[in-house]
Amino acid sequence: MIFRFLSKLLRKHSKEEKRLAIAIKQIIGHKPFNLALYQLALSHTSASKSLQDGFKESNERLEYLGDAILGAIVADYLFKKYPFKEEGFLTEIRARIVNRESLNQLSRKMGIQDLIRYEGNPKSNFTYKSMGGDALEALVGAVYLDKGFHYCRKFVVRKIVLGHLDLDDIIENNQNYKSIIIEWAQKNNRDLKFEIVREEGSKHQRQFIAQVIIDDEPVAKGSGFSKKKAEQAAAEKTCRTLKLSSRP
Structure with a gap:
């Protein structure tokens, strides 16, 4: 050998x-x-x-x-x-x-x-x-x-x-987009949900697809290699759609 x-x-x-x-x-x-x-x-x-x-x-x-x-x-x-x-x-x-x-x-x-x-x-x-x-x-x-x-x-x-x-x-740029969306929904009395709508890939390389739903209407989807990252990606897209930011 x-x-x-x-x-x-x-x-x-x-x-x-x-x-x-x-x-x-x-x-x-x-x-x-x-x-x-x-x-x-x-x-x-x-x-x-x-x-x-x-x-x-x-x-x-x-x-x-x-x-x-x-x-x-x-x-x-x-x-x-x-x-x-x-x-x-x-x-x-x-x-x-x-x-x-x-x-x-x-x-x-x-x-x-x-x-x-x-x-x-x-x-x-x-x-x-x-x-x-x-x-x-x-x-x-x-x-x-x-x-x-x-x-x-x-x-x-x-x-x-x-x-x-x-x-x-x-x-x-270390923004917690999910927290921004949750805070916005609470202030504006909006019904907010995060849902994992799909999973792709193998057991060791699984990707999750998350969706943000506001007042029963889907707003944006995001993907990631964990449910948390997928929800953050969807939340980030929602922030851009709603023009929200944690910065003053």
């Missing part, structure tokens, strides 16, 4: 592998040691390979690992950056950084989306909607295994948080 691992590392890379190595270096700031980890991180489930024991090899395991590491590093960074902020503030800002929509956008900005191996049409299948964010988490997992935690932390903080996020803007 060790011999196979070493031979894999020492063999000559193809032109495609060399191009990938250059792209990874540009993204993480250092040449990859074990390129196979990054190839796996960028392999969507649609392009998974079946091994001898029936296990399908894709980036899902690395995604699981990267999700935990990314969340921990972001939590640590926010904890130290905002020493006088309460737990609720830190939790909300971390959630806005590592939620699926945010990670999908970061994947596009960092050029990760263009490196993903997949099969089929990403516009016709729900499982592709989180492809970019999943690959970003898997990449974090790959960096951790390839370079260790210390380097992985530098990569997340410097290349992701400081390199592509505006924390001041995230904090300033």
Whole structure:
């Protein structure tokens, strides 16, 4: 097993592998040691390979690992950056950084989306909607295994948080749209309901569709990877429709 691992590392890379190595270096700031980890991180489930024991090899395991590491590093960074902020503030800002929509956008900005191996049409299948964010988490997992935690932390903080996020803007726009709608409905004596009207996707990649109903009339729909996020998305659209804002 060790011999196979070493031979894999020492063999000559193809032109495609060399191009990938250059792209990874540009993204993480250092040449990859074990390129196979990054190839796996960028392999969507649609392009998974079946091994001898029936296990399908894709980036899902690395995604699981990267999700935990990314969340921990972001939590640590926010904890130290905002020493006088309460737990609720830190939790909300971390959630806005590592939620699926945010990670999908970061994947596009960092050029990760263009490196993903997949099969089929990403516009016709729900499982592709989180492809970019999943690959970003898997990449974090790959960096951790390839370079260790210390380097992985530098990569997340410097290349992701400081390199592509505006924390001041995230904090300033941290509006709870659902609370705004509820307060508006109470002040104006309106009957307000939030309903989950549909669920899509697989058990592990489920997306919820929520709808805001005012006085028995549907106003707006929103989607998210949890019921709470779907309701917030629907509430945000309703705020725009009604021209409501929490700002003075």
